[in-house]
Amino acid sequence: TFKAKVLVLPGDNAGPEVVAEAIKVLNLINKTRNNVELEITNALIGGAAIDAEGTPLPEKTLRLAKESDAILLGAVGGPQWPRPIDPSDASKGLGPRPEQGLLDIRKALDLYANIRPCSFASDSLIKYSPLKENVVKGTDFTIIRELVAYDTLPYTVSEIRRVTRLAAHLSLQKSPPAPIHSIDKANVLATSRLWRRIVTETLSTEFPSIPFDHHYVDAAAMFLVKNPTKLNGIILTGNLFGDILSDEASVIPGSLGLLPSASLSGLPDGKSKCLGLYEPIHGSAPDIAGQNIVNPIATILSLAMMFRYSFSLEREAKAIEDAVEKVLQDQEFAGFEFRTKDLGGNKTTSEMGDKVVEVLEGFLEGLNSEDR
Numbered sequence: 001t002f003k004a005k006v007l008v009l010p011g012d013n014a015g016p017e018v019v020a021e022a023i024k025v026l027n028l029i030n031k032t033r034n035n036v037e038l039e040i041t042n043a044l045i046g047g048a049a050i051d052a053e054g055t056p057l058p059e060k061t062l063r064l065a066k067e068s069d070a071i072l073l074g075a076v077g078g079p080q081w082p083r084p085i086d087p088s089d090a091s092k093g094l095g096p097r098p099e100q101g102l103l104d105i106r107k108a109l110d111l112y113a114n115i116r117p118c119s120f121a122s123d124s125l126i127k128y129s130p131l132k133e134n135v136v137k138g139t140d141f142t143i144i145r146e147l148v149a150y151d152t153l154p155y156t157v158s159e160i161r162r163v164t165r166l167a168a169h170l171s172l173q174k175s176p177p178a179p180i181h182s183i184d185k186a187n188v189l190a191t192s193r194l195w196r197r198i199v200t201e202t203l204s205t206e207f208p209s210i211p212f213d214h215h216y217v218d219a220a221a222m223f224l225v226k227n228p229t230k231l232n233g234i235i236l237t238g239n240l241f242g243d244i245l246s247d248e249a250s251v252i253p254g255s256l257g258l259l260p261s262a263s264l265s266g267l268p269d270g271k272s273k274c275l276g277l278y279e280p281i282h283g284s285a286p287d288i289a290g291q292n293i294v295n296p297i298a299t300i301l302s303l304a305m306m307f308r309y310s311f312s313l314e315r316e317a318k319a320i321e322d323a324v325e326k327v328l329q330d331q332e333f334a335g336f337e338f339r340t341k342d343l344g345g346n347k348t349t350s351e352m353g354d355k356v357v358e359v360l361e362g363f364l365e366g367l368n369s370e371d372r
């Protein structure tokens with residue numbers, strides 16, 4: 001029996017709403033799938049933690065995170081924070097920011113690489129893209145965003161090397177190896193010139209079979225919407241550019257509510273220790289929180305990444321992804337437009353989660369009988 005401890009950090013605003021749907025999926029797998037036992041614990045992060053404990057990353061949360069095998073996070077932040085330290089005395093200034101909790105947990109767990117795949121689960125979903133069908137058809141890239149440096153953007157040789165090796169590891173899972181497109185601003189930033197030199201050196205000496213090229217970030221931002229398939233494969237970039245390009249990339253499949261992510265502390269090769277934190281790429285969507293309309297798909301797909309990278313349970317990961325794909329293919333449920341408002345539908349957050357659970361249940365029974 002496969003056993004693992006999962007820590008759940010719902011966060012703020014729409015964070016708990018999307019996490020609730022992913023938890024339905026986790027509970028279903030726990031209940032239905034033979035030989036998988038997950039122990040699920042909840043803890044506070046972000047604004048919720050500031051309000052309860054005065055800090056966005058309480059020690060208890062960090063301890064539980066270190067003791068767990070994988071972490072599922074919703075999103076943190078919103079207009080409620082930072083709160084004044086003393087509402088009657090403005091000179092005391094403002095309290096902590098929820099986002100600091102996320103930056104701190106990533107740093108404390110050494111989650112140096114953030115993997116953000118962007119593709120169409122199936123061609124039937126292309127109609128949800130605001131871009132032209134012939135432009136986006138066939139889009140299939142994964143953004144690997146270095147996650148540690150922030151604010152000042154300095155990079156060390158070893159930080160660039162390890163994230164490049166992770167990109168190479170993922171590239172080599174495809175046959176032939178997926179091309180790596182490294183994105184920087186080497187025409188202006190000294191740190192980007194180092195980035196370009198180390199990426200080139202690492203790939204050409206250690207991974208001669210992987211094709212790679214370099215693009216400046218401004219041009220890459222343009223190609224991403226003009227001709228996204230040009231960047232198919234793996235997009236390797238630093239923290240800030242990866243943050244910006246991944247929100248832009250979400251427009252290709254149609255919504256920020258679709259793209260999942262995994263943040264890892266090692267190589268997901270099953271050999272080395274590799275802790276993973278899984279979260280949608282979007283934020284806490286305070287403008288639509290609390291109305292049961294936020295799209296939970298990105299969070300559910302983040303769970304699939306957890307099964308793939310932290311648990312090496314590829315069939316369960318694929319089953320979750322297939323269930324999502326099937327639910328979004330509305331023709332399967334004649335008469336229903338099974339999607340949330342961000343994709344032009346009218347289904348609620350919980351209806352989406354329930355439908356994924358219903359479809360997934362059948363797939364999991366299938367896996368059980370394959371094993372018998």
Ligand code: NAD
Binds near residue numbers: 078079287288
């Ligand atoms: P956001 O990603 O929360 O929202 C941007 C827009 O996309 C909004 O209009 C929102 O309604 C929409 N959107 C986002 N997720 C959606 C979903 N699942 N379904 C449907 N629509 C969705 O970004 P923002 O508004 O710039 O930031 C809000 C707060 O979230 C800020 O405090 C920010 O710092 C924080 N944030 C947190 C994370 C994180 O925890 N990882 C990531 C990004 C932003």
Ligand code: IPM
Binds near residue numbers: 077099103243281
């Ligand atoms: C993300 C977010 C975070 C980041 C913020 C909220 C700290 O934008 O996860 O994409 O910059 O990493």
Ligand code: MN
Binds near residue numbers: 247
């Ligand atoms: Mn972001």
